[in-house]
Amino acid sequence: MVASTQIVLASRPEGVPTAANFRTESAELPPPGDGQVLLRTLYLSLDPYMRGRMSAAKSYAAPVEVGAVMVGGTVSEVLESRAPGLSKGDVVQSHSGWQTHQVTRGKGLRVLDPDRAPVSTALGVLGMPGFTAYSGLLRIGRPARGETLVVAAASGPVGSAVGQIARIEGVRAVGVAGGPKKVAYLRDELGFDAAIDHRDPDFAARLREAVPDGIDIYFENVGGAVAEAVYPLLNTYARVPVCGLIADYNTGNAPEEPNRLPAFYSRILTRSLTVRGFIQTEFVDEMYDDFLTDMSGWIAEGRVKYREDVVDGLEQAPEAFMGLLEGRNFGKLLVRVG
Amino acid sequence: MVASTQIVLASRPEGVPTAANFRTESAELPPPGDGQVLLRTLYLSLDPYMRGRMSAAKSYAAPVEVGAVMVGGTVSEVLESRAPGLSKGDVVQSHSGWQTHQVTRGKGLRVLDPDRAPVSTALGVLGMPGFTAYSGLLRIGRPARGETLVVAAASGPVGSAVGQIARIEGVRAVGVAGGPKKVAYLRDELGFDAAIDHRDPDFAARLREAVPDGIDIYFENVGGAVAEAVYPLLNTYARVPVCGLIADYNTGNAPEEPNRLPAFYSRILTRSLTVRGFIQTEFVDEMYDDFLTDMSGWIAEGRVKYREDVVDGLEQAPEAFMGLLEGRNFGKLLVRVG
Numbered sequence: 247m248v249a250s251t252q253i254v255l256a257s258r259p260e261g262v263p264t265a266a267n268f269r270t271e272s273a274e275l276p277p278p279g280d281g282q283v284l285l286r287t288l289y290l291s292l293d294p295y296m297r298g299r300m301s302a303a304k305s306y307a308a309p310v311e312v313g314a315v316m317v318g319g320t321v322s323e324v325l326e327s328r329a330p331g332l333s334k335g336d337v338v339q340s341h342s343g344w345q346t347h348q349v350t351r352g353k354g355l356r357v358l359d360p361d362r363a364p365v366s367t368a369l370g371v372l373g374m375p376g377f378t379a380y381s382g383l384l385r386i387g388r389p390a391r392g393e394t395l396v397v398a399a400a401s402g403p404v405g406s407a408v409g410q411i412a413r414i415e416g417v418r419a420v421g422v423a424g425g426p427k428k429v430a431y432l433r434d435e436l437g438f439d440a441a442i443d444h445r446d447p448d449f450a451a452r453l454r455e456a457v458p459d460g461i462d463i464y465f466e467n468v469g470g471a472v473a474e475a476v477y478p479l480l481n482t483y484a485r486v487p488v489c490g491l492i493a494d495y496n497t498g499n500a501p502e503e504p505n506r507l508p509a510f511y512s513r514i515l516t517r518s519l520t521v522r523g524f525i526q527t528e529f530v531d532e533m534y535d536d537f538l539t540d541m542s543g544w545i546a547e548g549r550v551k552y553r554e555d556v557v558d559g560l561e562q563a564p565e566a567f568m569g570l571l572e573g574r575n576f577g578k579l580l581v582r583v584g
Numbered sequence: 585m586v587a588s589t590q591i592v593l594a595s596r597p598e599g600v601p602t603a604a605n606f607r608t609e610s611a612e613l614p615p616p617g618d619g620q621v622l623l624r625t626l627y628l629s630l631d632p633y634m635r636g637r638m639s640a641a642k643s644y645a646a647p648v649e650v651g652a653v654m655v656g657g658t659v660s661e662v663l664e665s666r667a668p669g670l671s672k673g674d675v676v677q678s679h680s681g682w683q684t685h686q687v688t689r690g691k692g693l694r695v696l697d698p699d700r701a702p703v704s705t706a707l708g709v710l711g712m713p714g715f716t717a718y719s720g721l722l723r724i725g726r727p728a729r730g731e732t733l734v735v736a737a738a739s740g741p742v743g744s745a746v747g748q749i750a751r752i753e754g755v756r757a758v759g760v761a762g763g764p765k766k767v768a769y770l771r772d773e774l775g776f777d778a779a780i781d782h783r784d785p786d787f788a789a790r791l792r793e794a795v796p797d798g799i800d801i802y803f804e805n806v807g808g809a810v811a812e813a814v815y816p817l818l819n820t821y822a823r824v825p826v827c828g829l830i831a832d833y834n835t836g837n838a839p840e841e842p843n844r845l846p847a848f849y850s851r852i853l854t855r856s857l858t859v860r861g862f863i864q865t866e867f868v869d870e871m872y873d874d875f876l877t878d879m880s881g882w883i884a885e886g887r888v889k890y891r892e893d894v895v896d897g898l899e900q901a902p903e904a905f906m907g908l909l910e911g912r913n914f915g916k917l918l919v920r921v922g
Binding site: 506513518522 | 636829843845848851856859863
């Protein structure tokens with residue numbers, strides 16, 4: 247018998263999650279049955295969408311039940327296999343959640359090639375965040391050479407891929423991030439055409455200066471104050487793929503401030519905007535193979551760079567996740583579990 | 585010399601327009617020059633978009649200057665022509681605005697065939713409102729057989745065409761209108777699958793009952809309370825063509841009520857909605873000929889019906905326009921000028 251250390255949802259957060267919303271438990275796992283494997287988690291991905299799963303509100307996926315293991319994408323090693331096509335020692339992309347071990351169906355687990363790219367990239371630039379950037383930008387953003395794009399959380403795994411793919415498509419890429427270190431990284435390492443600190447008291451003015459021809463694509467992954475500065479600068483026929491709203495995740499539904507909806511809605515009308523929510527799964531069948539080919543190529547050519555922020559030990563996951571919601575990470579946030 | 589009676593914008597409204605925002609004047613017109621025509625207005629169209637033009641705020645078109653003639657689509661008779669292809673007695677679709685006569689360029693004026701359809705329809709079902717319905721529904725709404733559509737102001741020229749075209753496309757059409765007379769008209773005359781009175785205190789519940797499979801297309805031309813009841817019922821991948829927001833036109837930008845933007849924006853994300861503003865001019869080159877052919881055919885076959893609400897005399901225009909913003913008209917609102 248193998249014991250899995252698990253972090254479960256102890257209670258639903260009201261507003262900002264705290265350590266008290268999580269609890270560590272240990273569970274004895276049964277041996278894998280027919281078609282199953284026993285996995286040992288190597289890396290756990292921490293992502294903003296997990297905040298949504300902690301709430302009971304209906305979203306695009308079912309909430310995590312109180313007392314259940316927190317969900318999450320993982321890279322794992324196969325310790326035992328009774329599934330066809332999987333062998334002891336294989337490294338696979340899995341969805342084991344916040345735990346050290348899992349017994350699960352072998353079907354649907356993708357085997358990773360450690361010689362092609364570090365296996366951790368299957369949770370970042372070559373995984374869900376990278377594909378969110380690729381599919382949302384190409385299918386909804388529809389970039390055209392010479393246009394201007396703005397993306398926030400631009401040093402994160404989605405934003406950094408969005409900006410770099412935009413530049414490959416001939417689009418001027420303007421990144422927004424928090425603090426001088428991240429801003430310098432966007433400009434100097436990733437080659438963004440401009441980078442702006444959203445903590446700058448003159449943020450809105452800086453943004454305006456950075457987009458002399460207005461904004462044609464706003465890749466929305468934050469909402470809040472950045473969105474408020476961006477919308478007045480959107481050009482006629484601008485496209486806004488919406489894949490996340492991290493700034494609003496901890497906010498109730500009717501905060502005590504002026505109703506900004508009429509002005510927002512009116513701008514959609516008067517500028518002929520396209521605002522389109524999406525989850526990357528919508529495009530998987532159609533585009534995932536192209537994505538792996540394109541993205542691996544761009545990484546090999548040095549045209550797409552990525553950065554990981556790795557935390558050691560599953561017990562660090564709650565603290566690291568709370569930091570993610572405040573933008574304290576720098577790059578794709580991973581927990582090295584095994 | 586011919587004198588034109590004109591209604592000019594006397595001042596910009598704050599909130600709801602009043603009679604004091606308009607002034608009647610008389611202007612002596614010069615004789616038509618080379619390439620020009622002298623027109624006598626037969627019908628003036630009154631439309632919600634005119635509220636936007638009365639404000640100084642930037643929109644998709646320039647505001648009417650204070651002291652200038654109110655803009656508007658018209659059907660006019662040619663009294664004198666120095667323009668090629670136009671003769672005295674021709675009836676044309678023009679953009680003379682709120683006045684009895686105009687000297688203008690002949691180029692671009694469309695000659696109407698009074699034998700094909702009553703000339704007034706060039707301002708309604710066979711004109712801008714009809715084309716707004718046709719292009720927005722087909723290009724942005726992308727109706728699929730068996731889906732459900734909701735449209736408000738459904739007895740108006742845009743809404744009534746939207747619902748009837750939707751039914752031709754095999755879509756369940758639910759119309760929202762104000763008062764029992766309009767609701768009965770939608771159900772009994774136009775053949776909507778369901779019709780609901782937005783003045784019903786249980787409006788939201790009635791709407792929910794009318795869309796057991798949720799809503800796939802919400803053709804947005806009102807905003808406000810109807811939009812608020814519709815959005816929670818939108819299905820994943822629903823489309824929202826936005827062509828007008830009459831309920832919000834008289835509202836300031838930050839009314840003193842809870843901020844509804846985060847909840848609205850979050851719904852776009854979690855339901856993968858497409859919210860797309862548009863002005864019919866975007867689709868004219870691509871679709872206008874098809875529209876005239878299809879719509880004339882549907883009218884001849886009795887599959888699309890229309891209703892006009894005709895007011896007599898240019899001097900009635902301000903009062904009729906104010907009534908339009910309150911939904912007091914019943915059908916396409918026209919002023920018979922000549």
